[in-house]
Amino acid sequence: MSNIGSYEERLQGFDWSIAERELGYRAGDVINIGYHCSDRICDLGHGGKLALLWEDHQGREKSFTFDDLRVLSNTIAAFLVRLGVQPGERVCLFMDRVPELYIGFLGVLKMGGIVQPLFSAFREDSLATRLKDAATSVVITQRKHLPVVRRTREQLSSVRQIVVVDSEGAQLKAGEVALDLEGEPRVEAFEVFPSTAETPSVLHYTSGTTGQPKGAQHVHYSLIAQYLTTKWVLDLQSDDIYWCNADPGWVTGTSYGIIGPWANGATQAVLDAGFSAPRWYAFLQKYRVTVWYSAPTAIRLLMREGTELVRNYDLSALRHLASVGEPLNAEAVLWSKEAFGRPFHDTYWQTETGCIVVTNVPGLPIKPGSMGKPFPGITAAVVDLKTSEPLDTPGSVGLIGIKPPWPSLIRGYWNNPTGYANKFKNGWYLTGDRASKDGDGYFWFVGRDDDVINTGGHLVGPFEIESALLEHPAVAESAAVATPDPTNMEVVKAFVALKAGHDGNEDLELEIMNFIRKRLSPLAMPQKIEFVASLPKTRSGKIMRRVLRAQEFGEPVGDISTMMDD
Amino acid sequence: MDEMEQTVLAYVAKEYLEEDDDRELTVDTPLISGGIVDSFSMVSLKRFLEKKYQIQIPDADASAEAFDTVTSICTVVRRFRPN
Numbered sequence: 001m002s003n004i005g006s007y008e009e010r011l012q013g014f015d016w017s018i019a020e021r022e023l024g025y026r027a028g029d030v031i032n033i034g035y036h037c038s039d040r041i042c043d044l045g046h047g048g049k050l051a052l053l054w055e056d057h058q059g060r061e062k063s064f065t066f067d068d069l070r071v072l073s074n075t076i077a078a079f080l081v082r083l084g085v086q087p088g089e090r091v092c093l094f095m096d097r098v099p100e101l102y103i104g105f106l107g108v109l110k111m112g113g114i115v116q117p118l119f120s121a122f123r124e125d126s127l128a129t130r131l132k133d134a135a136t137s138v139v140i141t142q143r144k145h146l147p148v149v150r151r152t153r154e155q156l157s158s159v160r161q162i163v164v165v166d167s168e169g170a171q172l173k174a175g176e177v178a179l180d181l182e183g184e185p186r187v188e189a190f191e192v193f194p195s196t197a198e199t200p201s202v203l204h205y206t207s208g209t210t211g212q213p214k215g216a217q218h219v220h221y222s223l224i225a226q227y228l229t230t231k232w233v234l235d236l237q238s239d240d241i242y243w244c245n246a247d248p249g250w251v252t253g254t255s256y257g258i259i260g261p262w263a264n265g266a267t268q269a270v271l272d273a274g275f276s277a278p279r280w281y282a283f284l285q286k287y288r289v290t291v292w293y294s295a296p297t298a299i300r301l302l303m304r305e306g307t308e309l310v311r312n313y314d315l316s317a318l319r320h321l322a323s324v325g326e327p328l329n330a331e332a333v334l335w336s337k338e339a340f341g342r343p344f345h346d347t348y349w350q351t352e353t354g355c356i357v358v359t360n361v362p363g364l365p366i367k368p369g370s371m372g373k374p375f376p377g378i379t380a381a382v383v384d385l386k387t388s389e390p391l392d393t394p395g396s397v398g399l400i401g402i403k404p405p406w407p408s409l410i411r412g413y414w415n416n417p418t419g420y421a422n423k424f425k426n427g428w429y430l431t432g433d434r435a436s437k438d439g440d441g442y443f444w445f446v447g448r449d450d451d452v453i454n455t456g457g458h459l460v461g462p463f464e465i466e467s468a469l470l471e472h473p474a475v476a477e478s479a480a481v482a483t484p485d486p487t488n489m490e491v492v493k494a495f496v497a498l499k500a501g502h503d504g505n506e507d508l509e510l511e512i513m514n515f516i517r518k519r520l521s522p523l524a525m526p527q528k529i530e531f532v533a534s535l536p537k538t539r540s541g542k543i544m545r546r547v548l549r550a551q552e553f554g555e556p557v558g559d560i561s562t563m564m565d566d
Numbered sequence: 567m568d569e570m571e572q573t574v575l576a577y578v579a580k581e582y583l584e585e586d587d588d589r590e591l592t593v594d595t596p597l598i599s600g601g602i603v604d605s606f607s608m609v610s611l612k613r614f615l616e617k618k619y620q621i622q623i624p625d626a627d628a629s630a631e632a633f634d635t636v637t638s639i640c641t642v643v644r645r646f647r648p649n
Contacts (some may be wrong), residue, residue, distance in 0.1 A: 057600045057601060273601065274598045274604060274630070275598065275605055276630050276634065304626070456605075488606075506617050510610060525610060527609045
């Protein structure tokens with residue numbers, strides 16, 4: 001029996017107070033995600049239960065109980081307090097998937113800080129943009145990332161301290177301090193910061209069409225939705241071993257890679273290693289993973305390796321599969337049935353929504369290729385692209401709109417109230433994703449309604465790439481757009497007009513690719529570059545990315561009456 | 567270590583490791599599964615190999631396993647390199 005039971009019955013009279021009651025929360029109470037993911041589970045008598053089974057690419061293993069989580073997150077919280085970090089200050093976690101990342105996340109929240117996880121593949125320009133916007137005080141990192149963090153810090157005035165979790169043998173400089181988590185005196189008791197529902201908790205940066213990435217500001221009350229969606233959609237039960245592939249540098253890795261599973265008292269396994277199909281299957285087998293939350297790009301990479309490889313492993317413990325990040329194509333659903341004997345359940349949500357909003361819950365018949373139906377308590381509609389009025393005719397394409405409020409909706413964009421206000425129209429939160437709804441109420445993804453590039457489930461903003469491209473000495477102007485990709489759904493393609501005297505050859509193409517990779521991140525690196533004499537522009541001089549994007553996807557270019565003649 | 571392995575190893579060290587990264591890199595160091603080169607960065611590494619050795623590596627042959635070490639990368643390159 002799944003946790004949700006009957007979807008239809010859950011819709012009747014649904015109220016988020018179900019989660020509040022289960023978590024022992026009443027309006028006005030203190031609510032702290034760090035506490036709920038560690039101390040509370042211990043208070044319920046499960047301190048000895050395994051919380052984290054960790055392994056890295058070298059096969060090193062560690063395990064932590066919920067009592068370990070409690071004490072070690074206390075230890076990090078106390079360490080930050082000793083450093084002088086005040087509640088409300090931003091503390092960045094810039095690490096690979098090491099235990100300090102997961103436990104540090106709880107520690108920052110316990111001392112009242114705002115935790116700012118950033119993907120450790122970011123290079124200095126991407127890191128600097130995000131740390132500068134958040135005026136981050138402290139960066140917790142690993143020795144391997146120290147050179148990037150140091151170079152970034154030279155551009156910033158806000159970062160007071162760099163904390164290095166594996167500093168053994170490293171020469172630390174002024175403003176750098178070592179934290180050996182397992183060597184530190186264990187802090188058994190720590191007075192958790194008395195955060196309440198609207199106290200800021202997590203700051204995740206997400207990309208939009210215009211401007212630099214925006215800091216999506218979550219609050220501690222998000223726990224209510226993250227707890228319940230984990231319980232009902234991912235169906236975590238007391239004896240499950242759960243694996244979430246997402247990196248905590250992105251919202252899935254925190255909402256469903258830390259908060260949701262641990263607030264439910266679930267054991268999770270973490271593999272700190274790059275992608276390898278045999279390695280992943282061996283990991284699933286070794287830890288007897290029962291619930292697996294993955295992503296379409298990863299599933300497509302596994303598909304490339306074929307079903308024969310799967311047969312070499314005992315994956316019989318798997319009982320529930322889910323996917324997030326991009327639309328899950330019907331072929332992937334059908335393949336997973338063949339390979340694993342069960343389908344992946346697509347889930348849809350965004351950094352801004354904080355929790356799964358449209359999904360295939362256990363028990364709901366899956367229509368392969370569909371996003372599923374709204375989670376109970378979420379009012380979702382397909383709304384008209386111009387008027388934001390709900391479209392009731394099945395098959396009509398519009399924007400996915402969600403009716404606020406719900407517990408985990410972000411409360412703002414950091415330093416950007418206008419950008420936040422622009423996300424709402426006619427009483428709907430507008431996702432920027434286009435979809436249709438069929439006669440049975442299932443949603444079907446169509447595409448983005450803007451220029452954001454969804455590559456491998458990660459959103460990349462064109463502006464950030466174009467800004468960095470302009471720093472290359474050969475580039476006069478550029479446009480970054482999505483182009484279709486069989487594995488990553490979309491990848492970045494850059495159209496580049498060169499300055500006089502530069503030749504658009506394959507040497508320069510590779511040089512520009514590496515330039516962006518090292519400045520921003522591998523995700524932002526254009527995988528294709530096309531050198532052009534000029535870019536399509538409006539008469540006012542604005543580059544028309546949509547024309548280039550439409551060409552890439554073989555779609556009609558739409559109205560080009562404002563396009564400047566060459 | 568032959569010349570090709572030296573070239574590829576030097577390129578990986580230059581492009582994918584920080585200047586002051588003191589991790590030891592050998593022809594058998596796991597690059598993809600070890601987190602030195604991710605699946606997105608593989609594209610630029612593949613482009614380098616194609617340019618340097620004037621070959622085309624089909625996407626199906628540029629798997630994470632095939633690109634996981636300098637040794638395995640050179641095996642792929644040799645397969646597509648004209649004699």
